[in-house]
């Protein structure tokens with residue numbers, strides 16, 4: 001367990017958009033998930049760090065203290081080193097960028113990190129729906145930031161009337177390209193969009209429906225703005241063909257934000273199963289030996305907004321190997337291996353473009 005990669009999520013958005021509010025929501029609804037937080041105040045007095053600190057105490061602690069720290073570029077790796085220590089047993093690390101930070105820079109730093117356990121977990125941009133037009137006018141770079149995002153949260157949906165909200169959402173979606181777009185009030189998004197919740201060994205993480213989480217678990221009884229999520233789960237004992245799986249992943253549709261699980265690639269690598277981690281356009285495979293004696297299953301969960309669940313299910317089914325005439329050889333694995341992080345080398349330059357463009 002302690003050698004699992006830890007996703008590092010970058011949380012960005014302009015001053016006052018609601019980043020700290022969203023982060024506090026995540027921390028409150030974390031339950032068993034252990035979240036590490038870095039606050040990127042860039043030399044300011046650490047107001048955000050203090051705001052978050054009150055919430056963090058119960059979920060994450062470093063020794064006796066809270067796990068909040070102001071970080072600048074040069075310090076990022078030092079902090080990641082601390083936060084990825086196995087004894088902390090963190091499941092996810094969230095970096096809250098200062099409202100004025102260039103998110104691209106933070107993403108680049110995470111991707112360039114030499115830390116072997118940290119894996120880029122996506123760029124989340126928080127947008128203030130009520131101030132969206134004004135913010136764009138004053139900060140034209142907003143458009144560029146949205147284009148880089150893997151998930152955009154249109155926050156403060158409670159402050160904007162229906163039609164105006166739809167317009168903001170449509171503009172955001174056009175600017176955000178392939179990123180998923182969700183609406184929220186007070187940052188109350190489904191934590192599962194950012195990280196896997198901790199569930200007992202052997203359970204498929206995505207079997208809890210998004211609706212359960214959105215509508216069934218809100219202890220405060222608030223109504224959530226409707227979020228058009230789809231989840232597609234695949235569990236099959238038939239090994240997947242690596243070439244078709246890669247063709248599927250390479251052409252995955254817009255709005256498909258998260259893919260997670262394990263795949264059995266059959267004869268292409270009988271020794272290992274491959275953990276799959278995709279967020280936005282970022283994709284990684286992590287081979288690990290099959291647990292002894294267990295059933296060999298491929299288990300995938302796909303989460304997106306505005307995706308065609310039936311079509312995805314069909315495409316995934318078509319990845320299953322089709323009898324003895326369809327057995328992959330080792331070369332079929334090459335496409336997959338391109339996305340396996342290599343030993344001690346830091347991630348390569350190609351990663352940077354994966355996080356930002358496609």
Ligand SMILES: Nc1nc2c(ncn2[C@@H]2O[C@H](COP(=O)(O)OP(=O)(O)OP(=O)(O)O)[C@@H](O)[C@H]2O)c(=O)[nH]1
Pocket residue numbers: 013014015016017018019020021022048098099100155156157158159184185186187
């Ligand atoms: N009405 C409403 N207010 C919100 C919502 N989300 C956040 N706020 C309020 O907006 C203000 C700014 O929220 P923060 O979470 O501090 O925003 P931030 O992005 O962390 O701000 P900076 O740290 O300045 O970049 C606070 O007063 C929040 O209570 C929302 O969805 N609706």
